[in-house]
Amino acid sequence: MSPKQHWLDAGYHGAELIVAAREQHGTQIIGPVRLNNNWSGQHVPGFDLRSFEIQWQHRQVVCPQGQTSVAWTSTARKNGQALINVRFAKESCRPCPVRAQCIRSGDRAKSLKFQPQAQQEARYAARDAIKDPLAQQLYHRRAGIEGTLSQGVRAFGLRRCQYIGEQKTRLQHVLTAMAINVVRLDAWMIGERPIGTKHSRFARLQVA
Incomplete structure (x- = not known):
């Protein structure tokens, strides 16, 4: 079953993907698209x-x-x-x-x-939509996904499948997600808390 919405960053977002996801899967692609650099x-x-x-x-x-x-x-x-x-x-x-x-x-x-x-109208609509304050607030949900992917790749070998076949690969991904949840739950139980977004020394000087 395809998701109703899929939140992507600008590196994966594009007008062709917006149209294809909507027409083929009924999925709404949300996120910033590349700006006009001309x-x-x-x-x-x-x-x-x-x-x-x-x-x-x-x-x-x-x-x-x-x-x-x-x-x-x-x-x-x-x-x-x-x-x-x-x-x-x-x-x-x-x-x-x-x-x-x-x-x-x-x-x-x-x-x-x-x-x-x-495609062109989809690009315009995506650029307009992400400017909306509500859309920007909803997009913040995606903030932790990069850290989750990094943990999955570095600690759980997410990018290397142990088996051949789509169904076995999907099962491995589901088990990996469960393992990440267990590890994070254990860390929470012993008092570890997310440290939030790290800022460079230069950025900290600007805030100060």
């Missing part, structure tokens, strides 16, 4: 992809100044990830009064790359 997304003031209106049905994009793209091409990255390339006309971009906020090149026209509609 120059236009970091430059302030600047026009990132969300500043452009993507008209999916007409296969065109309208820029913040009202200019419409002249080319729409479906392609893919080397890893097979589907992409859409969009290009505007030089005649529209060269005289644009806000060109400096959109593109650094002095001559070429603006071009954009983005994913197909389902």
Whole structure:
């Protein structure tokens, strides 16, 4: 039975996974997705992809100044990830009064790359959702999972299966989880308590 929600960090989170988990398993993927690191997304003031209106049905994009793209091409990255390339006309971009906020090149026209509609809209929704204070509070539930995984790997050999076969592997993982619970319960009974998040010396100086 698939979980209703799956909380992931940015290293595993992606638009393709969001769509596939929802369509194939009915699972909602929650967590931060990678930010837009393009120059236009970091430059302030600047026009990132969300500043452009993507008209999916007409296969065109309208820029913040009202200019419409002249080319729409479906392609893919080397890893097979589907992409859409969009290009505007030089005649529209060269005289644009806000060109400096959109593109650094002095001559070429603006071009954009983005994913197909389902994936792109899923990426937008994920970025918006994680900004919600309630979502951030719920995401704190995941804070201890990295320590749990580290304990499972280092103390219980979680990454090395002793048997062959999916069912035997699952049984080993269940027994490993039980063993971690027993060890932690024993530590709690003898008075050991979690020490919380460790901070570097530099971070402690900032707090002081």
